[in-house]
Amino acid sequence: MQSLTRLFHALGFTLLLGLAMVPLASQAADNAPIPAIAAAANIKFALDDIVKNFTAETGLKVRVSYGSSGNFVAQIQHGAPFEMLLSADERYITELNKVGFTQDEGVMYAIGRLALVAPKKSPLTLDIELNGLKTLLASGKIERFAIANPDHAPYGESARELLKKFGLWDDLQTKLILGENAAQAAQFAVSGSTQGGIIPLSLAMAPQFQALGHYVALPAKYHTPLYQRMALMPKASSTAERFYQYLQSDAARSVFTQYGFGLPNR
Structure with a gap:
């Protein structure tokens, strides 16, 4: 495994290791808190582009952790301070919503x-x-x-x-x-x-x-359709809410398409 780890560093995959770590909140230049976002690892490259575009357009920042949807559900249920979850399978959002860990049933953002x-x-x-x-x-x-x-x-x-x-x-x-x-x-x-x-x-x-x-x-x-759904947590900040809306925009949907995703109907 050590040889694999050295190889990943050499290949420039360093950012993908330690994917499920919960980030600490930090402060943006305007002193607004930067929301912690949990995202399925399969959307990493697409979401990195979307985050970059979002910050360029709005001046707002978000901090994303990538990992498995199932692990994030467990972390959220144990108090992890995420403000939004972008799941690789919509059933995880449904599961969280049933026990009050999301504002609502969320929306599908990609297939x-x-x-x-x-x-x-x-x-x-x-x-x-x-x-x-x-x-x-x-x-x-x-x-x-x-x-x-x-x-x-x-x-x-x-x-x-x-x-x-x-x-x-x-x-x-x-x-x-x-x-x-x-x-x-x-x-x-x-x-x-x-x-x-x-x-x-x-x-x-x-x-x-x-x-x-x-x-x-x-x-x-x-295989069974991979409907990917996202939702905000109950205490999501205004920045997280704005990012949630941005993910449903034509600009964000275009990026998802570039990375091979299908798109749900609006």
Whole structure:
């Protein structure tokens, strides 16, 4: 694992490590508190762009922590000072809303997709029917294959569903490398220590990933839809509320589209 960590630093993935840490509140130049936002790891690159645009347009700042949606739900229920959650699966927002941890049921902001990926020197042939993966697995040449942990990461859960659909789940059990979240799974998938993985399309499309690996987008019909929903916490600040509205704007929706997301109807 130490060698993997050194590799991630060398690849410029430092920002993706320690994804689920809760940030301390700090003060903006105008003394307004900077709200802490929890966001699913699969939207990191898209949301980084959106945050940059939001600050440029409004002068306001937000501080984002990236991680698995399931872990964030547990943190929020134990008092983590997040003012908004952007979940990779809408059921987590529903769960929080039922017990009073969100203002309301929130809104859907994006629809996710999966991608089959491999490092550039991998022998894995990429195709939407996973025939290349089947062949390589049958030949005994798949040693490691990365997905997010399906127990608390929605994209890992969907990857498991897809692999089961193609009859590959059981044979891959001993080969799986589980990322704590979708972004860590993407790191593993291009680290060179695996032959590939199934990760969010949004991460596979990022320039940081394409410099190291290649991908094929997988049809959404192969798994349960990944409806991504966000909601504000009861004590959200005016800055968090303004960012929440900005995420529903044409400018923000355009960025999500650039990273391969589908968009919900308004």
